[in-house]
Amino acid sequence: MGPDVLVGAMKLNERSVAHYALSDSPADHTGFLRTWGGPGTPPTPSGTGRRCWFVLKGNLLFSFESREGRAPLSLVVLEGCTVELAEAPAPEEFAFAICFDAPGVRPHLLAADGPAAQEAWVKALSRASFGYMRLVVRELESQLQDARQSLALHRHSSWKAISSRCKPQAPDCWSPGLEKGHSLPRDCSPMALVEGGSRSGRGLAEWELQGPASLLLGRGQSPVSPETSCFSTLHNWYGQEIVELRRGWQQRARGEPGRM
Amino acid sequence: MRYNEKELQALSRQPAELAAELGMRGPKKGSVVKRRLVKLVVNFLFYFRTDEAEPVGALLLERCRVAREEPSGFSISFIEDPERKYYFECCSEEQCQEWTEALRRASYEFMRRSLIFYRKEIQKMTGKDPLEQFGISEEARFQLSSLKA
Numbered sequence: 001m002g003p004d005v006l007v008g009a010m011k012l013n014e015r016s017v018a019h020y021a022l023s024d025s026p027a028d029h030t031g032f033l034r035t036w037g038g039p040g041t042p043p044t045p046s047g048t049g050r051r052c053w054f055v056l057k058g059n060l061l062f063s064f065e066s067r068e069g070r071a072p073l074s075l076v077v078l079e080g081c082t083v084e085l086a087e088a089p090a091p092e093e094f095a096f097a098i099c100f101d102a103p104g105v106r107p108h109l110l111a112a113d114g115p116a117a118q119e120a121w122v123k124a125l126s127r128a129s130f131g132y133m134r135l136v137v138r139e140l141e142s143q144l145q146d147a148r149q150s151l152a153l154h155r156h157s158s159w160k161a162i163s164s165r166c167k168p169q170a171p172d173c174w175s176p177g178l179e180k181g182h183s184l185p186r187d188c189s190p191m192a193l194v195e196g197g198s199r200s201g202r203g204l205a206e207w208e209l210q211g212p213a214s215l216l217l218g219r220g221q222s223p224v225s226p227e228t229s230c231f232s233t234l235h236n237w238y239g240q241e242i243v244e245l246r247r248g249w250q251q252r253a254r255g256e257p258g259r260m
Numbered sequence: 261m262r263y264n265e266k267e268l269q270a271l272s273r274q275p276a277e278l279a280a281e282l283g284m285r286g287p288k289k290g291s292v293v294k295r296r297l298v299k300l301v302v303n304f305l306f307y308f309r310t311d312e313a314e315p316v317g318a319l320l321l322e323r324c325r326v327a328r329e330e331p332s333g334f335s336i337s338f339i340e341d342p343e344r345k346y347y348f349e350c351c352s353e354e355q356c357q358e359w360t361e362a363l364r365r366a367s368y369e370f371m372r373r374s375l376i377f378y379r380k381e382i383q384k385m386t387g388k389d390p391l392e393q394f395g396i397s398e399e400a401r402f403q404l405s406s407l408k409a
Contacts, residue, residue: 010265011317016338018261020322023339025369028401058322058368058401059302075263079271079302102270127399130302133371136402140378140390147385 021055021062021072029056029124034093034111035063049111059130061098076108078128085122094118098125272299272306272315278362281310283333283349293349303367305336319346326363332356336363375402 034049052063052073061076076098086097086109094114097107112118276299284296284307296316297308303322306315323339332353335345350356364370379402382390391397 010269010315012263012268013319013338014261014263016323016340017263017320019338019340020320023323025322026372026401058372060320060322060368072261075261077264077268077271077304080267080274100264100267100270102267105264105266105270108264124400127396127401130368130371133368133375133401136391136394136396137371137375137378140375140382143390144378144382144385147382151385 017060017075018072021057021060021075022070025057027055027057028128029121030054031117031121032113033063033121036109049109054110056124056128058133059128061125061128078125079130081129083122083125085118096122096125268304268318269314271301271304272308272318273313274301276301277366278359280350280355280359282359283347285347285349287337287344287346293347298348300362300366305363305366321363321366322369324363324367326360328356328360334360334363372401 031054032051033054034051035054036047036049052065053067053069055062055064059078061078062072063074064072078098080102081098081100084097084099086095086107087093093111094117095109095111096118097109099107110121112121279297279299281295282298283293284298285291285293295310297310299306299308299315303320305319305321307317307319308315319336321336325337325339325342327335327337327345329335329347332351332355333347333349334356335347337343337345348359350359379390382388389397391399391402396402
C-alpha cells in the first residue's frame with residue numbers, strides 16, 4: 001500500500017496546550033461554528049458540518065465538543081494564514097475559510113450562524129497573528145517613548161520655572177502620591193511611576209508572569225525615592241498652583257471675572 | 261487533540277527570533293542530553309535534530325516558566341506541572357541570558373499585557389487613546405477587561 005515507514009509525528013506539549021486552552025487566559029472570541037475539517041473527513045466538504053464550540057486565544061483557535069468540553073478537540077495555529085469569505089457546501093451558510101500558504105494544506109472551512117457572527121469571526125481571526133500584535137506593541141512602545149521624551153522636555157522647562165521661584169532642587173524627584181489628589185494643568189503633571197515598578201523584576205516569585213513594567217525597568221529606569229526637602233518643595237509649588245486655581249474657580253463661580 | 265501539524269512545520273521554517281544549537285534534555289526520567297537546533301518562532305520553541313529539516317517537536321510557550329539551571333543552562337516548565345522540565349544547555353552565560361530573556365517575552369500573553377500597559381500609560385500622559393488612530397480601540401484583544409487579576 002503506502003510506504004511501510006511511519007513518519008514520526010512532530011511532538012507538541014499537548015498537555016500544556018490543553019491546559020492553556022481551558023485556563024482563564026483571555027479569550028479573544030468565542031462562539032459556535034460549523035466545521036468540516038480534520039483528518040478522516042472527505043476532502044470535499046459536504047453536508048452541514050459538525051457544530052463545535054470555538055475559542056480563540058491569541059493566535060490559537062481551539063474547538064470543543066461543547067461549551068463545557070473538558071478537552072479541546074482541535075487546535076489551529078493562526079500563523080501564515082489569511083481568512084476569506086467562502087462558499088460552503090450549501091448556499092447562505094455564512095462560511096469563511098482559513099487559508100494557509102503552506103504547501104499541501106487545505107483551507108479550514110468554517111461557518112457561523114449568521115452574518116454578524118461571520119463578520120465578527122473573520123475580523124477576529126484576521127487579527128490573530130503574533131506578528132500583528134507585535135506590530136501594535138512596537139508602535140505603542142515608540143509612541144510612549146516619544147510621549148515620555150516630550151514630557152521630559154516640558155518637565156525640564158517647568159523645573160526651570162520652579163527653581164527660579166523656589167530653592168533649586170534636582171529635577172528627578174517624583175513621588176507617586178503627587179499624582180493623586182492634585183489636578184494640574186496637564187503639562188505640569190508628574191509622570192506616573194512605572195506601574196508596580198518597585199515590585200517588578202527578577203526577584204519575584206517566578207510564576208508571576210513577567211510584566212511590561214520590567215521592560216522599562218530593564219532600560220535603566222528606576223523609581224527614585226524623593227528626598228524630604230525635594231518633596232516639600234514640590235508640595236509647596238503645587239500647593240501654590242492649587243491655591244491660585246481654586247481662587248480662579250471660586251471667582252468664576254461667583255460670576256466674577258477671574259483668571260483662566 | 262488534533263492540530264495542524266503541516267502548518268506548524270511551515271511555521272518552524274519562518275525567520276526565528278533566536279536560533280542556536282543547544283544541549284536539550286526532555287522531562288522524562290532518565291532522558292539524556294542531545295544536541296538540538298533550537299529555534300524560537302513567535303510563541304513556539306521548535307527543536308530539530310541538527311541534520312534534519314523537519315522539527316522533532318515544538319513547545320507552545322504560553323504560561324511557561326523559564327528558570328536558570330546551573331552551570332549555564334535553563335529550563336522550561338509549565339504552570340500545570342512545574343516539576344516537569346525541559347532542560348537546555350548553553351555554551352556561555354551570555355547565551356543563556358539571551359535565551360532566558362527572549363523566552364520570557366515570547367508569549368502572546370506577555371505582548372498583550374505590554375500593549376495594555378503602554379496604552380494606559382499613553383492615555384494617562386497624553387489624554388488620547390493611541391489605538392483610536394488605527395480604528396482598533398474596541399477590539400477585544402486590546403481591552404484591559406480581558407485580563408484577569
